[in-house]
Amino acid sequence: MKQFFMILVVLTLTILVGCNSTQNMDSTDQNQKENRQQETEKKENPEDQKQENNQAAETNEDEQKTTNRKKETLYRMNDNWLLKPLKEETNDQVVLLTIDDAPKEYAIEMAETLKVLDAPAIFFVNGHFLETEKQKNVLKKIHEMGFAIGNHTYNHTRLTEVDSKTQKQEIVKLNDVIKQITGETPKFFRAPHGANTDHVKKLVADKGMLLMNWTYGYDYFKPYMDAEKLTEAMITGKGPEAGVDYSLLQPGANLLMHDREWTAEALDDIVKGLRDKGYEIADPHTIQLPE
Structure with missing residues (x-):
């Protein structure tokens, strides 16, 4: 039982x-x-999926903006357009990379190269390259990749040859366009040909932007419209065929490049060559801005 x-x-x-x-x-x-x-x-329901993807993109963009805002201010720009450390312990062996006339044709390719290399830069843009949806999307993507966006005037006008009203329009109009595309007003300004006026300097300061020229650049000289020659010139600072037979490379150097085919081709070697010489690529988001 x-x-x-x-x-x-x-x-x-x-x-x-x-x-x-x-x-x-x-x-x-x-x-x-x-x-x-x-x-x-x-x-x-592709619209639901699209909305979800857009929300994810917006989240990533917001995170990038927050990251940039949190970066410590490490450098100031002196009267010779060189970066100088604000603190003694900050590395002074740096160079600043800047790219003008974007996004003309090769800007996104250059941004992707720099992103792979983890090399920050400022893309100075022109308004007449932002008049189609494709161009606007290119700029938006470059911004979302974390690169600083600068104002290079709407029409690439030589500001010393136009009246003060036109000078203002060239700068303010582009600021508005950039903000509409990226959600942020640019913090850097570079005049075409480096030609500024007193009116421009005051206007830029009033807008809270940092006025900037450069210390050297060679890709707009015909002999250096060649990737190999340009690479050598940029990593040595010498441009004999442009009348510079001595090196302009120094700590804090502000390097000028352009949205050009030969520059895009040379960019990877330029960054690696500068690093091999012991230079760090400065982050524009760590540069002191006007108060």
């Missing part, structure tokens, strides 16, 4: 465990079915 009772208990427990397992399996199957249904609904 006792043995019969034990067998009955074992059978009861076995049935209970089996029922519980079946319920768990049914629950798992139901969850998997619901997940598959949700995935199917996403595929059948």
Whole structure:
């Protein structure tokens, strides 16, 4: 009798465990079915998926902006357009990379090269290269990649040859366009040909932008419209065929480049060559701005 009772208990427990397992399996199957249904609904509703992707992109963009805002201010720019450390312990063996006339044709390629190299830069843009949706999307992507965006006037006008009203329009109009595309007003300004006026200097300061020229650049001289020659000139600071037979490379140097085919081709070697010489690539977001 006792043995019969034990067998009955074992059978009861076995049935209970089996029922519980079946319920768990049914629950798992139901969850998997619901997940598959949700995935199917996403595929059948591309607008929902698009909205989800856009929200993710906006989150990444906001995170990038927050990261840039949190960066410590390490350098100031002196009257010779060189970066100087604000603190003695800050590395002074740095160079600043800047790219003008973007996004004309090769800007996104250059940005992707720099991103792979983890090399920051300022892209100084012109308004007449931002008049199509494709061009605007290129600038938006460069900004979302974390690069600083600078104002290089709307029409690449030589500001010393136009009246003060036009000078203001060239700067303010482009600021508005950049903000519309990126959500941020540019913090850096470079005049075409480096030609500034007193009116421009005051306007730029009033707008909270840092006025900037450069210490050297060679890609706009015909002899250096060649990737190999340009690479040598940029990493040595010498441009004999442009009348510079001595090196302009020094700590804090502000390097000028352009959105050009030969510069895009040379960019990877230029960055690596400068680093091989012991120079760090300065982050524009760590440069002191006007108060």
